[in-house]
């Protein structure tokens with residue numbers, strides 16, 4: 001390139017850069033204004049930058065007066081057209097942003113996001129993100145509603161479950177008092193078993209409230225999973241034998257967890273009691289324990305015939321006791337057992353899940369080893 005060309009280039013760059021610098025200051029001043037003004041500023045900087053470059057080179061005698069007039073005229077004309085185009089483009093973006101703002105405002109008011117934009121990719125992404133948040137909020141609200149209804153049912157059932165045995169105990173006590181009980185020993189035994197049931201229920205309620213209020217204090221020690229399972233089997237054997245259900249426990253040797261022995265015994269006990277309760281005569285309840293890389297896994301499978309899919313994520317809710325268990329009876333509990341299981345397992349930083357498989361369901365507890 002000749003020296004003159006270099007000179008022209010330097011002059012053009014110098015002037016355009018000066019205009020660009022003014023543009024930067026203007027952009028900073030306009031930063032809180034509508035994006036429309038930024039679009040106009042962009043075209044203004046482009047056009048004025050060209051005009052300034054051309055004027056600069058004209059002054060250095062590289063252009064005749066006539067050529068300069070022509071170039072400036074062309075720049076002004078195309079500048080006006082480009083500015084109009086920038087305004088139109090800016091208005092489209094602003095329109096999309098306003099639609100999104102209105103949809104977001106409605107989202108804030110009624111918790112549901114229904115807006116879409118046909119605007120630029122960034123606004124579409126924001127709309128998609130808001131739609132996702134809306135879905136998550138709806139799910140959380142549904143879950144809260146379900147839990148609330150479970151809690152209401154729990155209160156109703158617990159009062160019913162406590163009132164019935166209390167009424168029976170009172171009737172039996174009165175009969176004993178009046179000396180009209182034909183078999184006092186049977187009355188005493190029945191009163192005792194009713195009281196035991198009530199004590200169990202009150203105990204569960206107490207445990208659950210301790211878990212929910214965060215007042216649970218675990219005293220951690222090394223617990224042998226095999227021992228836990230043996231104890232649970234011993235506890236469940238009388239009921240299982242009466243029902244003709246076999247309990248089959250197998251835990252790999254030496255599997256241990258760090259945990260609170262009483263809490264973990266309650267977890268395994270609740271799962272095994274449920275499994276025995278829901279397994280028909282001649283069925284088998286299997287308990288398997290093994291240790292993996294970083295966790296210990298305990299699986300309790302039964303022959304309950306499967307839990308309906310729509311109920312699977314409700315079994316751990318407080319007070320839920322099966323969609324067919326509208327009327328409480330002696331064979332159903334208070335719906336607290338699995339809520340306690342989940343609370344205790346999570347307090348041990350573990351997880352518990354349920355899935356259907358075979359002709360029953362499997363409860364899987366995973367605890368950090």
Ligand SMILES: Nc1ncnc2c1ncn2[C@@H]1O[C@H](COP(=O)(O)OP(=O)(O)OP(=O)(O)O)[C@@H](O)[C@H]1O
Pocket residue numbers: 204270274275276278302304306307315316320321322323325332333334335336337338339361
């Ligand atoms: N092993 C299982 N097989 C099939 N259904 C089960 C099993 N375990 C629990 N369920 C269902 O989940 C419900 C809730 O169980 P959960 O242990 O929380 O309460 P419960 O056994 O009814 O009463 P509680 O344990 O307080 O005496 C049960 O009522 C039952 O419908």
Ligand SMILES: [Mg+2]
Pocket residue numbers: 270273274333336337338
């Ligand atoms: Mg139970």
